[in-house]
Amino acid sequence: MAKDLHVALVPYAGLGHLVPFFHLSLALAKAGIRVSLISTTRNIQRLPKLPSELSTFINLVAFPMPVLVGGSLPEGAEATFDISLDKEKDLRAAYDLLCHPFKQFIANESPNWIGVDIFPNWAIEIADNFHIPVFCFSVISAATMVFNGPPECMTGDGLKKVRPSPESLTSPPPWVNFPSSVAVRRGPEANAYYYLFFNGGMGERVGKILKSCKVVAIRSCKEIEGEYLEVLSKILQKPVIPVGWLFPPNQPRGRDYGEEWLKTFNWLDQQKPKSVVFVGFGSTCKLSKDQVHEIAYGLELSNLPFLWSLIIKPDEQEDILPPSFINNTAGRGLVCRGWAPQVEILANPAIGGSLFHAGWGSFIENLLYAHRLIVMPMVYDQIFNARLLVDKGLAVQVEQNEDGLFTRHAIAVSLRQAMVSEEGNQIGLKAAEAAAAAAVVNHPTLHQGHYIIEFVQYLKNGIATQN
Known part of the structure; x- marks a missing residue:
């Protein structure tokens, strides 16, 4: 038995x-x-x-x-x-x-x-x-x-x-x-x-x-x-x-993560449905200062609402963000340091897209809520997941330059492509179909x-x- x-x-x-x-x-x-x-x-x-x-x-x-x-x-x-x-x-x-x-x-x-x-x-x-x-x-x-x-x-x-x-x-x-x-x-x-x-x-x-x-x-x-x-x-x-x-197995719990996260979720609750991009690169891909700057400027150029869970390398300084970034995006976006309750964030009705590394686990968590995906693969299997998701019509991949680096302009273009273009609408439909199928099986x-x-x-x- x-x-x-x-x-x-x-x-x-x-x-x-x-x-x-x-x-x-x-x-x-x-x-x-x-x-x-x-x-x-x-x-x-x-x-x-x-x-x-x-x-x-x-x-x-x-x-x-x-x-x-x-x-x-x-x-x-x-x-x-x-x-x-x-x-x-x-x-x-x-x-x-x-x-x-x-x-x-x-x-x-x-x-x-x-x-x-x-x-x-x-x-x-x-x-x-x-x-x-x-x-x-x-x-x-x-x-x-x-x-x-x-x-x-x-x-x-x-x-x-x-x-x-x-x-x-x-x-x-x-x-x-x-x-x-x-x-x-x-x-x-x-x-x-x-x-x-x-x-x-x-x-x-x-x-x-x-x-x-x-x-x-x-x-x-x-x-x-x-x-x-x-x-x-x-x-x-x-x-x-x-x-x-x-x-x-456990759907998002109560917001018992402390006062700062309570403020963050209150801010999310005030945003329009499906308007905010969640930005998160997991626990393994700790970003360098140059990568943080390109992402920050890309978010700024996109003019889209965002919530960024930022994890940096241990030897990087706390003031890793561009000096003007917080002021220039005030009211439109939030940056949260360290660990984030990602599943509960993705479940919030305000989240409509996700800028991430194409890790398989993060893709699955996004699939549950039919988000539009913007992928920036960094290492290992993320490279192949990104190509797969693009092939399936579920994601936009940020283009890399000749050195394999992601630039602020490419990030901004991909964000707007996924969130406010007709191609993005098609990705949203595909994501909804995939989420519905996943919910059944x-x-x-x-x-x-x-x-x-x-x-x-x-x-x-x-x-x-x-x-």
Whole structure:
């Protein structure tokens, strides 16, 4: 029976990974499956409170963050939120040391399945030792996974044959058999991704997991990524099961975030419906001073109402905004420093558009409210998500100059294109259609809809076959 199943989940140490794994835990628990969600102490503390009715099904397992000898992680750093991009290699190395307490946990608990993220490849050997099947849960888009390709093309001779250089990443790979613009651009973008993913060790990690797992579960839907899901199953030669969007289960709470946020929401309540652009680049993409200035001037030039959640690099000064920006946009926009209650902001009737990095989680949160999207991809899978959303008619992408940089003029043009042009109206219609479809197939009273039900059935059948 489903209630007898026990699944151990191992997300990577990034909020964009932890939170979807938490939402998957809730969805599985609603279906009667017992879940152990494993991370470090501080990261577990960052998760939302468990719904009381599911607390008996979910065990939040908190291991102390291992100390990396010779590393240079800041004190208390346990997630990508806590560090700059140049420290992420050390974070991954420290996170890999969780393999030791994880192995002991598996020996003690003997779960029926282990669900791993795309980075903790050390979980594969442990699962093999205890003869426990593994599924990979991908929190990135199917389009990104299809672009990265099958394991045999991520490293070694297979990589050299299909992707011999950064330039080879500037067009869709040969296994994409339908019109697509999901690829990187020339110059810095191509070089950065090539040497980070394919030559930087990530491809080897991801490839090991994809090669060894029994099935890939993916936070997506056929309604948006149907063709990519089909190709992904074909190139991996194993089942690929979308589990739906896994929307946040708790709709926006009361405004209990403090006096400053109360003032912010009061300001939002006074704006016209669908008139305000929310600007947010998440916890991983901490903006430099130059990037902040271009965005600020772009917002100023656009003449649109905005709410900006601003997170900057740790070594940047607090006075990072242009001196005249606050005065020039007074009454038309607000800037909020640090963390923001993004889901509640996006749910406000005044929000009509979102300027963001095209992170998959942020896209899903926007999809829930049918916002017009303006995308400025910075790193990693954001590049591919942006192309996908433009292809689907759901977004406008800010153009980059020859150096790959986003300028104030391009930002202003894209903002107005999405918010006040006829093309923007068409994006709004497409977004509304996508949101309506998502609401049907991810209905929360149906354990997040038919997608999660199909995945649960696969897990049950897999255990029945082994027995």
